[in-house]
Amino acid sequence: MRIAIAGLLHETNTFADGLTPYAAFELKGANPGLLKDREILQTLRGVSMCTGGHIAVAEKFGVELVPLIWTMAQPSGTVRHEAYIRLRTELLDKLRQALPVHGVLLELHGAMVTDQCEDVEGDLLQQVRSLVGPRVPVIANLDLHANITSRMAREATTLIGYDTYPHVDFIERGEEAANLMAAILKGAVKPVVAYRQIDLMIGPPRQCTLQGPMADAFKLVHELERQAGIITITLAGGFPFADIRDAGVAVVVTANADEALARRTADELADYIWSRRQDFRVSLTPVREAIDYALRAKHGPVLLADGSDNPGGGAPCDGTVMLAELVRANVPSAVVAIIADPEAVARAHQVGAGHQATLVVGGKTDARHGSSLTLTGEVRWVGEKEYVNKGPMMTGMRVSMGRAAVFVVNNVEIILAENRFQPFDCEALRCLGIEPRERLLVGLKSAVHFRAGYQTMAAKIFELDTPGIHSPNLSLYTYRRLRRPIYPLDEIPASHCPIRA
Ligand SMILES: [Zn+2]
Structure with a gap:
């Protein structure tokens, strides 16, 4: 038995400046770069990514894996179409050489956009399908923030998205995909898929599955999954920072040889989501x-989520609006993680640890996340830093900060890094000797993922109203x-059907 595996992940924020080049997929920073062939197995075996799950199941069953390419670029602006075509060609060439294969397991994001293609994953799945033919199962894992299109649902045998945000079930969803592949190849199941798109966009904080309407929705997903005949259900919250026709919420129900059951179940779930739209x-x-609350608080850490500048959704991570207020308020013990600013890092390295310096910090990528701040303080530490995630999300993944510095202004410790990455794991602070539990206030460039590492220690969490290209204020x-009308941007006329196949 031979199964091809590959990964191509990018969450494209079409509101970000500039185009994302091929080099972004090669970059080893918060991600392992562009992996090829056996490197994929060596790097991702045991790592909390879907491919880690594919590998674990295949090795348990003694299935031969044919690794093609695997890459995940940091979320950023629209991808250069040539960059995608080059990656697609590399993947398809390797797949062609590997033929015949019995199945294909893909790890995709589901919200990748190029300057010539709104539905990259739909295109890729179509290409893979045309290479392997209609009878070879092709299963793709997707992010919860996928903008799932009808083409994606049609070209894949099935799609399996994460059930969690923060995403802490990569391995489980990867294993689920690989186990389903095994069941299909044994002839034990015959998947049929029903797809529904909902005219609804949800800002990231309300897509969090730990609480609120999304927790309720996934409770229903799991109840429906327990019905006889249902194989798996994907509910994608969508990625609203993509100006494409198909941005927003979608559901994919996979049933065992029962199309009517798949359709009925997809309608039930879609109707439920739509009924909760105001929530x-x-x-x-x-x-x-939020700062005033922290100043009155007896103990911390009070967490401030600067989600509008979340690099995990394509924002620059050098926004200064939260930082400026923190410095002004002179909070007795605060840390900001992180400001991605190679220039400020270089200047801090010139000055050296233990010295006073005036640095121009942040606000260098664009004009939408606050302007640069000229700050005087102490360079407390400089160096190059790498850490391994120890929290529940992407556990075991190595993250390189590049060159970095800790710059202290008033009582605010600012973590400056050369690389742009989301500090959802506490190791981003701890590797620098900063214990978040001991700070009164922790400001994080993260919308929801920080909850994976920090929620249990938080005295209080605030989701900040700051400007930026990841602001959940979609107006x-x-x-x-984008297709219109869509909630919450538009009034939805009673005559409009908000759910379609
Ligand atoms: Zn996501």
């Missing part, structure tokens, strides 16, 4: 209000290609 609206807290964006 998915996001409310945010002004920075000053701030100008959409040109």
Whole structure:
């Protein structure tokens, strides 16, 4: 038995400046770069990614894996179409050489966009399908933030998305995909798929599965999955920072040889999501209000989530609005993780640890995340840093900060890094000797993923109302290609059917 495996992951924020080049997929920073052939097995075996799950199941059953390519670029702006075509060609060439294979397992994101293609995963699945033919099962794992299109659902045998946000079930979903592949190849099941798209977009904070309407929705997903005849259900919250026709919520129900059951179940879930649409609206807290709360708090850490500048959703991670307020308020013990600013890092390295310095910090990528701050303080540490995630998300993945520095202004420790990455794991602070439990206030460039590492220690969490291209206030964006009407941007006329196959 030979199964091809591959991965191509990018969450494309079409509101970000600039195009994402091929080099972004090769970059070894928060991600392992562009892996080929056996490197994929060596790097991802035991790592909490879906491919880690594919490998674990295959090796348990003694299945031969044919690794093709695997890459995940940091979320960023629209991908250069040539970059995608080059990656696609590398993947398909290796697949062609590997033929015949019995099945294909893919790890995709589901929200990748190029300057010529709104539905990259739909295109890739179609290409893979045309190479292997209609009878070879092709199963793709997807992110919970996938913008799933009808083409993706049609071309794949089935799609299996994460059930969690923070994403802590990569391995389980990868194992689920690989186990399903095994069951299909044994002839034990015959998957049929029903797809429903909902005219609804949800800001990331309300997609969190730990609480609120999304927790309720996944409770229903799991109940429906226990029905006889249902194989698996994917509910994708979608990625609203993509100005494409198909952005938003979708469901995919996979049943065993029972199309009517798949359709009925997809309708039930889609109707439920639509009925809860008002509960998915996001409310945010002004920075000053959150800081005032922290100043009155007896103990910390009070967590401030600067989700609008979340690098995990393509934002620059050098926004200064939260930082400026923290410095101004002179909070007695605060840390900001991280400001991605290679220039400020270089300057801190010139000055050296233990010295006073005036640095121009942040606000260098664009004008939408606050302007640069000229700050005087102490360079407490400089160096190059790498850590391994120890929390529940992407456990075991190595993250390189590149060159970094800790710059202390008033009582605010600012972690400056050359690389841009989301500090969802506490190791981002601890590797620098900063214990978040001992700080009154922790400011994080993260919308929801930080909850994986920090939620249990938090005295209080605030989701900040800051400007940026990952702000969940969706009325701030100008959409040109998105289908309309869509909730919450538009009034939905009674005559409009908000759910379609
Ligand atoms: Zn995601």
